[in-house]
Structure formats: structure tokens, C-alpha cells
Amino acid sequence: MANNSFYNMILTDHNLHPAHKHGLECANFCHEGINPSCGDDIVLNLDIRDGVIRDGSYTGSGCAVSQASADIMLDLVIGKTVEEAAKISQDFMAMIKGEADEETLEQLDEAAALQDIAHMPSRVKCAVLGWHTLEELIKQSEEQ
């Protein structure tokens, strides 16, 4: 049976006290991500100008994994260029697949708190929901 000790302090703290869960007036890119198995529902809002993510936020509801993951993600990508954000997202996806090396994990900083999800197939969708939504927005911004 699974031993999921993944409800660590970092995760529960971001879930209960999110820094980025609010509306965002200046957002010029918004996208909704839904995970029907869990009922997670996230709207990601980004303010992207000159190829830089100036600000970001999310709203919605869902399990602690989906919510904390989105909050941590915004900590990491706000202030970064779109290319840098895309790279971080790739690294995160690699980690969730169990394919990240030590160096990548270090760069992922607090997001590395979610690495044990890799062993829980039923929760992977929760963890990547925010990140998929981010990738979708990055694509939209590049198409403009």
C-alpha cells in the first residue's frame, strides 16, 4: 500500500495560506484548467508584457495538491521571461515523471516538495493542473 507522506509543511502551507490566490485586474492572459477526476478547477491569470511575466494569480477550488502546486508555480514564474517559465515548467513535468536529477530539483526550489507525487498516479493530474494551464497561456502569448 502507498505510503504517501507528501502532505509536508510546504504543501499544506501554500494550500492554507496562498500568496497568489486572488483576482488580477491587469491580467491580459487568462485560462481555465479543469481536472474532472478530482473536481479541481483553476483559473490562471497572467500579466505578460514584452515577453516577461510581470504578475500572476489564480482563483478556483480543488484539492490541496492542485492549489499548492499552482501557488508555488506562481512564486517561481513571476518576474521570469516566458522562455524561463517554459523551462521551469518542463523541469517540473520531468520531476513529476520521476525523471529529474538533483540539480533540476534544486532549481525547482519549493516545487520539489511535490516530487513524491510521482509515485501516486491518481494525484499527478492534480499536481500538474496549474502547470498545464501555464503552458497553455505561454502558447497563447507566443501566438500573439
Add this chain to the structure above:
Amino acid sequence: MGDRTLLLKEDFPVFKAYPGLVYLDNSATQQKPESVLRAVDNYYRQENANPMRGLYDLSMRATEAYEGAREAVRAFINAKSVSEIIFTRNATESLNLAAYSLGRSIVGEGDEILITIAEHHSDLLPWQLLAKEKGAKLRYLECDEEGLFTEEGLRAALTDRTKIFAFTHISNVLGRINDVKGFVKLCRENGTVTVCDGAQSVAHIPVDVRDLGVDLLAFSGHKMLGPMGIGVLYGREELLEKMPPFLSGGEMIEYVSRDSATYAPLPHKFEAGTVNAGGAVGLRAAIEYINDIGFDLITRREEELTRLCFEEMSRIPFVRIMGGRRAEDHCGIITFDIEGVHPHDVAAIMDSKEIAVRAGHHCAQPLHKHLGIMSSTRVSFAFYNTEEDVMRFIAALKQVRRMMGYGE
């Protein structure tokens, strides 16, 4: 008493494989006793051939095994004749059969199909599709916040266009039992055909179709100790006679020409293709197991466990139980939510302690919406659970909020 129930658990090999497992997802599927596993194994070792097709000894034995299972099901629900017992894959297929065959033949444009707001998606989507196809109206009977449906409510909802009323016997979310006899009486007077979803009742309380008076009853073998892949649709013979076939193909015909066919008599008219004989044999063994320990014991044990769990849960702050406010309103099923913790997180924490519970909307989204919640966590009992199972669940439940970072 305690000793006897410990012995019951020993009949189930899964608990030998996982001695620490607390299995509280019995509404999703029940565990299988040794006797059921052995019966299925024995069928394939000693009796396997294609039933009804071969003219040789082994095929006749397979036919006997399969038809013997049908007789066991007939006796179990007290149907009048084996013609009234149709084997399907599961309750879902049974309900689809009802909607396609019965529904298509009696529902027309402008007619109404009535279902309850508490239906499992399996007893909702087939009717929704039928209504769309026929230009009929799908209407919902609503319950109060305790999950209660009343006769007055039903009387008010029935109109002279209501062709079918489909309702669950016991709700898989709230555990509330419906007054089937009262429903049937009103529907009879109204000329409305009754379709009862017995998926959550047949394993827990004695079900007598002649006493209840329902026209059709659907259930799954796997939710009553039997194997997966075998289910039943009971139907009153006069009604089944009038219903057109559902699936077509081998075994369900008498004579086929290029342009037409005559169908086999009941119940084979509704059983196209090679049947699940091993599953049927397993279901028979499950019925024999249930008969052997008896519903007196099953119902009493499940009531005791439900009451203990309900009372313990009622004392825990931040836990809200959905549905009835008395333990008796919860036939072996308690669905709840914990303030501030998403059900999937509750289930994951339970899993880390080897406790299996269900989280989500339990295939009943309209009911959740009606009750104003997104999703929930559910525990459901079988007679082989123990007081120790309940108390391990309760101990874990008390820790959930702390593990999610709430200091209290």
C-alpha cells in the same frame, strides 16, 4: 458476537493478503469470499463449454451451471419465474437495457420520464439520452436536505404523461432507503412503469420483488460478494414479453432468414452472444454465502457498525455528515465532508493509513449540486467489517485537519 464476525473476515482472502487493510468502500464493490472464488475456478476447470450451444455432455453441464445460477437469483429475489431473470454485465447494463428496450417502446414525443435527483449516473444518463432521442421530458423528483423523498412529492410530480419512474432503492451517496412499495402503488394508479435501481440494496437487506411490486429491478453481482462482469435485470414477465430485444446476435434468436428473425423466448431474448457463465456461477455462490449467514446477521452487523461510526463521527468537530440526522437513515453508507479539506486529500490521508474510502461525487453530480456541495468523502460498510475497522477510521479522521496544517 465479536468472535463470529472476526471469523467472517477470515472467509475473505483479500484480508489475508493485506492483514492491515481497513476496507470501507463496500458500496463501490464488495470483497469476495473464498467460496465464490472457488466456484468460479471450479466452473472453468470442470464445467466450461459454451452454454446452450453444444450438443455434448460438457456443454450441457455448462448450461446447467448457468441456468442453475439463474434459478438461484430467482429464489433470492422471489421472482415468479426464471423467465424474469436476465443476466447482464452489471446494473449499468441492466438500466441501459431498460431504457433502450422498454423506454424506446413506450416513451414518445412530449411524454415524461421521472427520476430522482439522487440517481447514480447509471440510472440517469440512459434516461437523459432516451428523452433527447424521443423529444420527451426528463423530470426530477427532489429530496429534502436529509435525502428524503415523500409520497406527496411523488404524487405531485406524476402526470398523465409520466411513462416511467426510475429510482434507487438505497442511495449510494446518502444511504437513505426509499419507500419502494409506496412509490409503486402511486405509479400503478397512474399507469407509470417502475424501474428500481437495486445496486445498493440487494446485498444488505432482503429484497422480494413480488412484495415490492416493482416492474423492473437492476443490480450488480460484484456489489453482493460476486464476481465483476455479471449483473441482473429482473422484469415482470408480462412486461418483458412486450419489450423488444436490446442487443442482437447469437443465442437470442430461434430462426433467422435474410430479412427477418424470430426471437428466442424469455429470458434468452435479452441475452445476445456468449454469456458470462463463470460470473453467473460465482454469483450463485455469493447468494449461497449470503443465505448461509443470513440477512438477520448481515443487516444487524451493518446497522451496528453504521451506528458506531455515525455516533463517533458526530462528535468530531469540522465533520459534517450528509443526509439523514439519525444513524438509521444511513443503510451502511456515511458520506461527509471535513471543513477546509478537499475530499481527495481526505482519501489520500486515509490511504496512507491503509484505510480505503471513496472521494469525489460518487457518480451522483446532480445530487451533490442539489445539496450544495462540490464533492464528498464516503465510507460504506459490509457485514465483514469490524468495530476495529470503524475505530481506526475514526482515529485517522481526527488527525486529518492537523495533517493538513490546521493547528487545533
